[in-house]
Amino acid sequence: MSAARPGHEPSIRRFLEHPQGGPTVLRIVLGTQLRKLREANGVSAKAAADVIRGSHAKISRLELGRVGFKERDVADLLTLYNVTDEDERADFLTLARRAAEPGWWHQYNDILPPWFETHLGLEEAASVIRSYENQFVPGLLQTEGYARAVTTLGHPRASGAEIERRVRLRMTRQQLLDRPGAPRLWAVLDEASLRRPLGGAPVMRQQLRHLIEVSRMPNVVLQIAPFSIGGVSAAGGPITILRFLEPDLPDIVYLEQLTSALYLDKPEDLDNYLAVMDRLCAEADPPSATVPFLEKLLAELT
Structure with a gap:
């Protein structure tokens, strides 16, 4: 039996159907949901970092929404967290793709810190x-x-x-x-x-x-x-x-x-x-x- 975890998170579906805030907010939502899954399954940050070939600091930045996720990393983490439902996995991967899209302000990135x-x-x-x-x-x-x-x-x-x-x-x-x-x-x-x-x-x-x-x-x-x-x-x-x-x-x-x-x-x-x-x-x-x-x-x- 797999470890207990949150069900198909409504916030993921809600943001896919009614996106708000562009990639910044989507990264935060995605990172938060993945952190909840990691903790619900009793997986350490180090173990999660090893799966995506990264460091503890990288997992921390990802879960805080400071940086974007690669779809491959999200897929590997979902597998580690026992997420096998195809619809649920698809929602997470769709959110990862949208979180990587540029916001309207991207056209000003030459002047925006x-x-x-x-x-x-x-x-x-x-x-x-x-x-x-x-x-x-x-x-x-x-x-x-x-x-x-x-x-x-x-x-x-x-x-x-x-x-x-x-x-x-x-x-x-x-x-x-x-x-x-x-x-x-x-x-x-x-x-x-x-x-x-x-x-x-x-x-x-x-x-x-x-x-x-x-x-x-x-x-x-x-x-x-x-x-x-x-x-x-x-x-x-x-x-x-x-x-x-x-x-x-x-x-x-x-x-x-x-x-x-x-x-x-x-x-x-x-x-x-x-x-x-x-x-x-x-x-x-x-x-x-x-x-x-x-x-x-x-x-x-x-």
């Missing part, structure tokens, strides 16, 4: 995106002119053509807020991010008008943390928390740095950052005050 590709894939699959920004308007809410000013500031040696490609990437990324089943975006903006005149007054006027418009979208909540409240809970910098409906995807805290990013998913980290985000929302002005605040700033620029 791998750590940000991961963020784009997770963002695509999120059901809720919570963020706090203290320097800039969030990328998902930037106008083209504002995005161009931010990009030029961050990449002073980039050519005009590269700047435009980076701006186009950001505009394409924003389409997820308008699609069917769009995520809910809840953003807290520090007043400083709205008073810094990036690109000059005309660009900022357009950006403020855009924020007024998007604040009325049913899936967008905007709050402003005004100077009048003094210090804020997130003194360390911007925070993004991604939440997912899929049980195989834990909530993830994304902390972007100058040349890299941190992805935190340990329960203690999540609890701390969720508490910070909740305090930020409590400290900031309520959503009902956002449009009047933005209109006041807009009047000051006119």
Whole structure:
């Protein structure tokens, strides 16, 4: 009798029928399901690594969804884990193939660091995106002119053509807020991010008008943390928390740095950052005050 294992996992079938998030999320789901099978069958990571002619580190990266699977490796692992049902094996192999396909952002891989590709894939699959920004308007809410000013500031040696490609990437990324089943975006903006005149007054006027418009979208909540409240809970910098409906995807805290990013998913980290985000929302002005605040700033620029 073979060792006990989970049945034909519904999440595999669900992702095949209703794919979300592109290859990044598919790799995580596939890795999680294979880890569950390995543990259910009492197979060590070393034994699994030996079967695919790899190392313990490779199995760890695969199970965490950090890298893609070869179909041959998936087939060998399924055999090791006593998965003999042909339909079940076929679903796993189909998921492996889809996880290896490039995401829409692949066309920008000459300007995209791998750590940000991961963020784009997770963002695509999120059901809720919570963020706090203290320097800039969030990328998902930037106008083209504002995005161009931010990009030029961050990449002073980039050519005009590269700047435009980076701006186009950001505009394409924003389409997820308008699609069917769009995520809910809840953003807290520090007043400083709205008073810094990036690109000059005309660009900022357009950006403020855009924020007024998007604040009325049913899936967008905007709050402003005004100077009048003094210090804020997130003194360390911007925070993004991604939440997912899929049980195989834990909530993830994304902390972007100058040349890299941190992805935190340990329960203690999540609890701390969720508490910070909740305090930020409590400290900031309520959503009902956002449009009047933005209109006041807009009047000051006119």
